[in-house]
Amino acid sequence: MAEDTRQKARAIARKHIEAGDALGWFEALYAGADGEFSNIPWADLAPNPNLVDWLEAGRIRGEGLKAIEIGCGLGDDAEELARRGFMTTAFDISKTAVSWCRRRYPDSRVDYRVADLFAAPVAWRGAFDLVVESYTLQVLTPGLRPEAIRRIAGLTAPGGSLLVIARGRNRTDSEGAMPWPLIREELSEFENAGLKNLSFEDYFDSEDPPVRRFRAVYLREA
Numbered sequence: 001m002a003e004d005t006r007q008k009a010r011a012i013a014r015k016h017i018e019a020g021d022a023l024g025w026f027e028a029l030y031a032g033a034d035g036e037f038s039n040i041p042w043a044d045l046a047p048n049p050n051l052v053d054w055l056e057a058g059r060i061r062g063e064g065l066k067a068i069e070i071g072c073g074l075g076d077d078a079e080e081l082a083r084r085g086f087m088t089t090a091f092d093i094s095k096t097a098v099s100w101c102r103r104r105y106p107d108s109r110v111d112y113r114v115a116d117l118f119a120a121p122v123a124w125r126g127a128f129d130l131v132v133e134s135y136t137l138q139v140l141t142p143g144l145r146p147e148a149i150r151r152i153a154g155l156t157a158p159g160g161s162l163l164v165i166a167r168g169r170n171r172t173d174s175e176g177a178m179p180w181p182l183i184r185e186e187l188s189e190f191e192n193a194g195l196k197n198l199s200f201e202d203y204f205d206s207e208d209p210p211v212r213r214f215r216a217v218y219l220r221e222a
């Protein structure tokens, strides 16, 4: 991904955040991309390998289970979940992103929706056997993250699991620039929201250069 693309996205984010609209930049970014994937810094056009590896390890099989993806972007991860048999809902706050998903995957079995995590349909509460959050918390400003975490946790059904994948840093490291790496302590809010932490991996991925990632799994006990 070109550094230029990331710098432009940071400028759009900064402008909206400074104007007091911490969520408005997502639609502005997608709408301003003119249908060009290369203008979206996180558009890899392939499922996230950190998700695929976890699915391959096979703790959860898709058949008959309901999954939801938070902030689905251009849909690659949601399609991967559906391909593996999950009945998949995927949502994004950006209507342009969602129409992009529908255009990319016209025959998809994924139920793509435009929705804001902070105002998600009541019917989604506690409704999903697998909740996948990858890279959305880290593009939300720190003040929004505790509520976002409560909302994400709230989608997990009794007996269901939540997978979280994010950039990671130490508390003493600089906060950096968007996408802002998270600190482990921020994720403990998932436990305050009633989930049990099953695993927490802190590792460098295989990108060039490698990126420090957190990958954590939580359970809502039945």
Ligand SMILES: C[S@@+](CC[C@H](N)C(=O)[O-])C[C@H]1O[C@@H](n2cnc3c(N)ncnc32)[C@H](O)[C@@H]1O
Pocket (backbone or CB within 6 Å): 023, 026, 027, 042, 043, 048, 070, 071, 072, 073, 074, 077, 091, 092, 093, 094, 097, 115, 116, 117, 118, 134, 135, 136, 139
């Ligand atoms: C960094 S991107 C990650 C996209 C995708 N999950 C991936 O890994 O490629 C974060 C996505 O979350 C979406 N998003 C941000 N805030 C949201 C909210 N409050 N509700 C729903 N989606 C949101 C953005 O529009 C964006 O598509």
